[in-house]
Amino acid sequence: MDKQKQQEAYKNYVKQKTPVHNLPLNMLKAFITGGIICTIGQGILNYCRHLGIEKDISAGWTSMILILLSVLLTGFNIYPQIAKWGGAGALVPITGFANSVAAPAIEYQKEGQVMGIGCKIFTIAGPVILYGIFSSWVLGLGYWILKMINAV
Numbered sequence: 001m002d003k004q005k006q007q008e009a010y011k012n013y014v015k016q017k018t019p020v021h022n023l024p025l026n027m028l029k030a031f032i033t034g035g036i037i038c039t040i041g042q043g044i045l046n047y048c049r050h051l052g053i054e055k056d057i058s059a060g061w062t063s064m065i066l067i068l069l070s071v072l073l074t075g076f077n078i079y080p081q082i083a084k085w086g087g088a089g090a091l092v093p094i095t096g097f098a099n100s101v102a103a104p105a106i107e108y109q110k111e112g113q114v115m116g117i118g119c120k121i122f123t124i125a126g127p128v129i130l131y132g133i134f135s136s137w138v139l140g141l142g143y144w145i146l147k148m149i150n151a152v
Helices: 002-017 023-050 055-075 079-086 094-107 113-120 125-148
Strands: none
Touching: 023 055, 023 079, 055 079, 055 094, 079 094, 094 113, 094 125
16 A cells, blocks of 8 residues: 555656646747747848848858857856757757757867867757768669669
């Protein structure tokens, strides 16, 4: 009987500590955050185009500026707060990827250039890069096979 009470107490404790999420509100926050990031990116792109820069070069500048802003905001500990509020809306765009590379570098800089920054910089982004490359290789192989048998 004592073990059953202990399990019940533990279930109650877990229930109290487990955060309750409001899915529609979280989706709205992600939509707003991602929308603001994309609007900023579109503004940068439009400004570059207004300056007379070609479309492809403007897109490159837009990406670089968004990455720079993300790294700076990460360094000033602002981007993590944006990501906490906006969830996937802040983590999915290119700015989220830049944050995932910059955050470990900032966190482990005290351990030195090689063992700190060098070893830990891709802690979060590494698996994304690995599985992104692997999945593109698998899809490319599948496409090549389909082309060989004239299916596409």
